[in-house]
Each structure stands twice: as structure tokens, then as C-alpha cells.
Amino acid sequence: MKKIIVFSLLAMSFLLFVGCEVTTESDDSATLIVDSAPMGAAIFLDGSSTGVVTPATLEIDSGTHQLRLELAGYEDYNETFTVEDDGVYTVLALMDLAINSTLNVTTSPAGASIYIDGAYTGYTSPAVIQGITLGYHYIRIYYPGYNEVTYYVLIQENVPFNIIEVLNYPVPPYPVFDITYP
Template sequence: PGFDPAARPPAPPPAAAPPTAVEPEVTGGGSRLPLLLGGIALVLVAALVGVGWILLKQGGGAAAAGTGVLIVGGSPTGAKVVVNGTPAGELPYVDSSALVGSYEVRVEADGYEPYTQRVVVAPGETAKVTVALKPAAKATAKVLVVSEPLDAKVLLDGEVVKEGGPAPWQASDVEAGKEHEIVVQKPGYRDARFVWTPEPGEEKTFTARLAPALVRLRVESEPAGATVYLDGAKRGRTPLDLEQVDATKQHRLEIDGGRCYERWSSTLIFDERAERTVRATLERSPACATRGDRAPGKKRSSGTAPAPRPKRRGKGKLMLNMRGAWANVWIDGKDTGKQTPLINYELPAGTHRIELKLPDGRSTQLTVEIQPNETVKKTVPAP
């Protein structure tokens, strides 16, 4: 078959022409860009002026006008200087490049009332603050001192504040927060001392019951007739009264019942009582094995010595107490680890030496006889 020209496809339609660019129309005065930039500049200038004004009102801020000098002087030297709430230094204080503005200056020191002043630093000028801090009022406390007897002398921190007389001493201006010593004195009596550190506004009462400096000492023993030694000096035989013993000192009291009794001793510490009685029960010595040995100060009776006592067997119990105090209990020279009151303490039948030792060093001794299956009860006064 041949080519048929009528069978060709139709030709495509002609392409549309591209749009033509249209130039914008400019009317009356040209571009708007310069106007826009000028407006932005005006806004920035106004903002900077506003910020500067705010900083100037608050004080201490930078200002376009420059700096000045701030001087703070006065007393006491070394006082703390605080500027606008920030520690800046000590007196005397100089800031040679203080920014222009308003400042609050505060000066403070321990023991003084603080001082505050507001000052303005102008460009190129010097602002001065001169202070003289006033001592702060001290916190105080009140005190009342009563003595027995009444007519005693009172000293506060070594200075006499009351010479005597029946009225108690009182003060309302004792410095608080400081340690004070109060001493009460009277001839013939021992001093009374108090140490006190008062709190602000505290009210305190001290009662001084003065103890006599010289006391009467009575010494008794069982059996009687024993020799009494005071501080190593022989003073007589029991019962014995010793007058004007110096109560301001400790004394060593010893009682010797002879070869048939153990030597008794104690350290005496006196209290406020004007009289003191010491009673000692002497313990028989192992050197005297019979009942026929004489008591202290007595002669042996004529005749044949009695037969030795038979040794007892079994165990008994001891109940022991000290009136007015407590003490550690030693039995036959050994520490029992017990304190008074001692209750139902089991011991072998026979004679036992008891020593009661007080915490302050005083002691007293006694002898007890324990019977088989029996309980011995003893109460002794404090030495």
C-alpha cells in the first residue's frame, strides 16, 4: 500500500505569547525607603533616652554625662561601708570613678548603731559623706543577791558593790552576754562564790548561805578511850570535843584503839554546819584473837584469858545504808563494786571490816559480826 497524505495527524495549535512585564507606576516623590529608615532611627534614640532616664532614677547606673567622686569618711576607722546594698570597703572610703547617679550609703560596725545617708554624684563633682557612729546601747540583766547572815559584803567582778547592812544587793544594769563573778564575804565565814553569764533581759536571784570558818568537832568511838589524831597531831582520847577547827580546809582524822584494834582514818570536809560529830566503830585486829584483850585505855583484868572463840560456819546477809549520802562499799579490804544502800549482801559468818568511801574522798569504817543464816542491818551517818 502507498502513503496517504490525507492520513497525517492535524498540526498543533500555535503557542500563546508570553506575558509582557508591566513597570510599576511611580507617583509624586520617588522611593519610601529613606522615610522608613529615618523612623527606625528616631525610635532607637527615644529608647536609649528612656533607658538612660530609668538608670539615672535608680541610681548607680551609667549616664552619658560621665563620672564623679564619692568619699565616705568619719569614725570609727575600719567601719564597714555598704553602697546600694553591696559591701564596698571600709572607712575611710573613696571611689574616684563613681558613676553619676543617686547612692544609698550605709556605715556599720560592731558595738555601734548603723548610719544611713543618700547622696547624689554629679558629673565631675565630689560627693562627701561624713559619719560619727554612736555606741550601741548594751543589753543588760537584773540581779538580786541575798545573804545569810544579812550584813555581808558583796563584790561584782572584784569590785565592792555592797559594804554591808541588812538590805540585799540588787542591780538592773549588769552587762548581758559576759561572764561575771559574784562573791559574798563576812568575817568569820567562808566566802560564797557564784559565776553567772546573763542573757539579755534576764532576772536572777542568788542566795548565799555563808558557812562558818571555825567549827566545833566532836569525836566518838566504839569502844571509847581511843587516841585521836587531827592532821597528825595527838589531840586526846574519845569522846573528845575540839573547838575552833578551821572549816576552810580539809583535815585528816585518825583514831587509834591500840594494838587490838585497826587504826581508823577519814578525810573531813566541812559544810555550812557550825558543829560536826564523827563516830567511828573500831575493828578488832587479827593480832588479838581472844575476847579477853582490853579495850582502849583500859587495863587487862586479872585471871586466865578465855578460850579462843570457835570458828563459825555458814553464811549470813548484810543490809547496810548511809544516812544523808551514798558511798562505795569495801569489805575486808576489797571493793565489792556495790554502793549503799547494800541489800541482802551474802557474807561468810564471822567478823568483817567494812569501809564506806564517798565520791569526794571521805570515808568511814565499821566492823560487823555476821551470824549464820541471819541478816545484820546497819545504818551509819555520813562522815
């Protein structure tokens, strides 16, 4: 009888042990913190709108994702990132003004070098330079042997800015005479 009881207890213990599923809780979520300058950009994750704007904190699945931020008047911000389980990924997007305006430069004589904000553009006059960011810019026009010309201009959305300039020879310095009196 003892053998039957011991055997029954062992069999029940075995069945209980085998019948129990051992599960570990797998939390495959992560946190995404998104901010932008300027604020208020719409957040898209993996091609779908999240319905929120920056700044925001979102609970997302771990793994690789594609983030896109959209704000009127600014270029879209895109980033691909990977975040681990229970991880936190932070994005601070510095959004660039939209590129959608044109600068037209005509000079006499032609062939003057055109600089924008101190950097040579690779263009010489006459030139149509597309893709100028909105906002204020320093424009410098230089032709060897002539006075250079500078402008501080406001490039506005969908409004071409035209510069027409007749370049002047530099004024020669007045001759200096050494006059001595006896």
C-alpha cells in the first residue's frame, strides 16, 4: 500500500510539473522620446501618423523603426533607429527651413562669382540658383578688378529674389605728391 501511495504522489507531482507551463513575461516594448526645434512637428512612425506632435513620449515595439517629422515651412526630418526591449530612444530634431525659393543674379560684366552666407556657390553670373533656404542671407558678388557688392536679403517662400548689378571699377587712389618748398 505504501508503494501505491508513493507511486501516486510521484505520478501526481510529475503531472503537475509537466503540466505547468513556465512562462517568462516578454516585454517587447520600448520608449521613444521625440522633440524638435521648432516644436509642433507631426510624428510619423513606420509610415503611419501617430496623431501627436512634438514634444512627445511614445510607447513603441522594440526593433527597427523609421521616424518622420513634418512641419509646414520646414523640410521633413527622417531617421531610422533601433531600440532594444525596455529601451529608451531619444530624438531631438533640428528642422531646416523648407528649400523652395530662387535667387536670380545678373551682372555686367558677366562671370562674377556668387557667394551666399560666405560660401562660394559654384555659380557665376548670370545664374538662377534654386533651392535657397528661406530667411535672411548675405549675398556677395565678386569679379576680379571690380568693386565687390554685398546684399543682405530676405528669401521668401515661392518668391524669386532678383539681383541685377552693374559692377564698377574701383576708384583708384589719388596720387600722392611729395611737395617740398625751398
